[in-house]
Amino acid sequence: MRRVFSALLLLRVLLAHGQDASLVPDLRATLATATNDTLRADALARICFNLIRSEPDSARLAGEQAMTLAKRIGNQRALGDAHNNLGWLAAEQGQLDRADSLLRIALGIFQKIGVPAYTSVTLSNLGWLAEKRGDSVGALKRFQEALTLSEAAKDTATVSILLYSIGTSYRKIKDHEQAVLYLERSQAYERLLHRPGKEAHCLVALANTLKERGDTLGAIDRYHEAIAIYKRIPDHLGWGIAEENLGDLFQLRSPRTALEHYGIALAKYDSLESTIDQAYVLQRIGKARLELGDVVGAGSSLNRGLELSSSAGDPALTMEYEMALARLAAKNGDAQHTMSHFDRYLVLKDSIQGADTQRELARLRTEFETERKEKDNIILRAENSEQAARIRSGQVKLYASIALVVLVLVAALLLLRNFLQKQKHANVLEKLNQQLADSNKEVTEINGLLEMKLLRSQMNPHFIYNCLNSAAQMTQAGKQVVALAYLQGFARLLRMVLDHSVNDTVSVEEEVDFLLQYLKLEAHRLPDFTYDVNAAPDLLDDGAIIPALIIQPFVENAVWHGLAHKVGDRSITVHFTQGSDGPVCTVTDNGIGRKEATSAHHAQDPSHKSLGMQLTSERLKLMARRMQRDGSITIEDLQAPDGSAAGTRVTVVLR
Known part of the structure; x- marks a missing residue:
């Protein structure tokens, strides 16, 4: 479904969280009469939130003032609110890296405060940020974390919104069964909360999910239920979108029925004077009329839609119209108009691709500089x-x-x-x-630095080979969608590897984020796989540092050699603590153990050696010699009460 409905739902979700620019005058009056800095910081944070969409520059100014004031007086809640609101403002403006940084700071503040409702809001924003990045799996994880906290806080309104978000995330990764389950729960909550508009949105989302699953009759029923609600409210935009989606359902099997639904949608958009919505539905009307043999009517609809698309400034839609009109002219034998429309199509296509190329060149130029x-x-x-x-x-x-x-x-x-x-x-x-x-x-x-650089340059190709091999296995198994998501996550992971390879050391917090991203990728290919990466609070607060890319080979070895051959639940835990002489990292898995893993790999490849762990051991020796401090690696075979292998524990100590 086209982007308009997604934008509508996003707007409704934001409104559900209380964003309302009409509240700003009263908030400014409160700010003017505030008797202490705590009230001023709170008022500024709320002004920032309510101006994010209508006046982003004013929102940024208010948020930065709130942040400065909250830091000065030590008000942690206001400081968290300021970071959270500025993070969402950055996300709205496409500054995704800045948004991620600000929202993570807000999450850390709210987690220290210990109020589940505060933490849930920031986790929800991190989920929507992941959606903007195209990371549906990451978004799903954040939404589920937020849902757990909102349920604990008994915040029914937020629970309903998060159920809807989780349902749409499952739909994006093609898990339609789970999507239907969560969307139906969200619809039930909205009915109990007496919010018919949002209930209708849930019904439309359910219909779209059922349509993708192949349940056409179920989708039609949900669309009609939604339309009935939109009529009663009334909500002409929602009504039009539901009719348009219903028309899409009949486009191939019954163009005449589809045309009837498109006509109702167009009437609703006309009443709202929504130019871009009119342009989209006119494109569908033109195709339906062409299917019915109404060439004149199709040309009229397409020409009107082209005018609206051009006035709305949507080059991608205008390009589609030019191609549709070129095909229509070719069908009529009008060579002149065929060429003119096709030439304009090529110009628009080159313009869009040129803009993308310029952005890529700018990025490469920055990297080169x-x-x-x-x-x-x-x-x-x-x-x-x-x-x-x-x-x-x-x-x-x-x-x-x-x-x-x-x-x-x-x-x-x-x-x-x-x-x-x-x-x-x-x-x-x-x-x-x-x-x-x-x-x-x-x-x-x-000489020590040169040896370190040489070893790290050997580790990077080894790591890349293992990741690409995993993606290749998914593709060979027919999991193209999962492989695509895996490669997108791998691109982000590779960026982190390149960043870490510049420095000898990284912070524990950066290493934790890196390992979480790596294990999230491995979770794609291993069923029943769970993982946990955490660090002691004193390490994070003190900004403790460890050698870059030093832990990942042990984690990778545990996954590939200890867990890959195991049947049943697979789990791995990575825990950073502060030892008596320095940071200590413990990697624990419930795999098949070293002895059985060695036998399995020897059977497959007698010449196989763990290059990652060999390189890591050499790097620890070089690091100890250069920084004049020792390090050690201890590997312990875990056993069940009956004496069978129960996994492996690797302890890396950096003194």
Whole structure:
């Protein structure tokens, strides 16, 4: 279904959360009469929220003022509200990375406060942000987390909205059974809450899901139920969209019936003067008339729709109209109009593709400039080091010359002065030896860095190979949709790998996010697979750091060697704690154990070796030598009470 209905539902969801620009004058009056900073911060955060759609610039200003004031007075709730509202504003404006950062900060604040309703709102926003990124699986996870908290808070209105969001997310990943289950629950809640408009939206979403599942009769019944509600409210836009969707259902089997429904939808859009909706439905009317052999009527509808599409400024829809009119002219034998419409179609297509190309070129140009600046900085640092070495060498020569002259003069004057000058010369030689030792230490440091870079460059291709191999297995198994979602997640994971490969170390929080993204991808291919990645709060609060890409090979080894061959429930837990001498990471799985995993892989490939763990061990040794601190890896085979293998625990200690 086209984007208009999705936009309508999103608007209704936002309104359900209380966004209303008409409240802003009263909120500003409250701000003006506020007697303390707590009330001012709260009023500014609410002003930001209610202006997100109508006045985004004013919303940003109010949100930033609320954030500054909340930080100054230490009001955690107002600070969380400000981050949450500014995060959603950034998402509305397409600044998805900034939105993700702000919403995660808000989530952390609300989780510390411990009020489920606050945390649920931010989790819902993170779910919608994931939808904007095209990550339906990530959105589904966030919505389900928010649903659990809203049910605990007994917030029925929010529960209904989240049930609807989860249902639509399941529909996007083609799990129609679950989608129907959640949408029906949402409809039942809306009926109890006496919100007929939202109940009708649920019915339309159910109809669309049933249509995709192949249940045509069920879809028709739901559309008619929704239309009956829209008539009663009345809601002309919802009525028109439902009629339009119903017409799409009859487009191929009965164009005349489809035309009747499209006509009702057009009448509703005309009454609302909704130009873009008129343009979309006229395109469908033109196709239906053409199917019925009404060439003149089809041309009239398509030409009117073209005018509306052009005035609405929708180049993609206008391009479709030009192609439809070109085909109509070709069917009539009108070569001149066929070529003119087709030429305009090509121009629009090139324009749209050109805009996409320009955006990609801008992105590549930015990456190139960043890389070039990094290389220039490296060259500049090398030149500075060389210049410093020349200066030191000149100083050494100068000191030696002065010492020699002094020695000659002192030798000619007094034996005592000669003795004293020999002592001074000895001191100078000691300084030179120290400088030489320092130079050797720097050379050793540089060699260590080069070895680290070499090992990390070996790890990255190994990791990419394993990920692409997983996607290939899904495709071979016929899971193209899952493979596509997996590759989209893999693209984001690869971006994180590239970011981490620039630095020797990353924060524990960044490593946790990276491992969660990796395990989410692995969950696509392993049935009954659950995972948990967490870190002790003191590690996150202190900003503890660990070597980059150091834990993932152990997790990957547990998944591929310990869990892949297991039958039944599979689980893995990654836990970061603060040890007595530094961070400690524990990777625990309930797999088949090392002995059976070794036997299975030896049977498949006798020459197989775990390259990831070998490289990681070498990196730990280099890291310990360069940072002058030890690290260790301990592998423990877990056993059930009956003595059978119950999994493996790997403990990585960084002192």
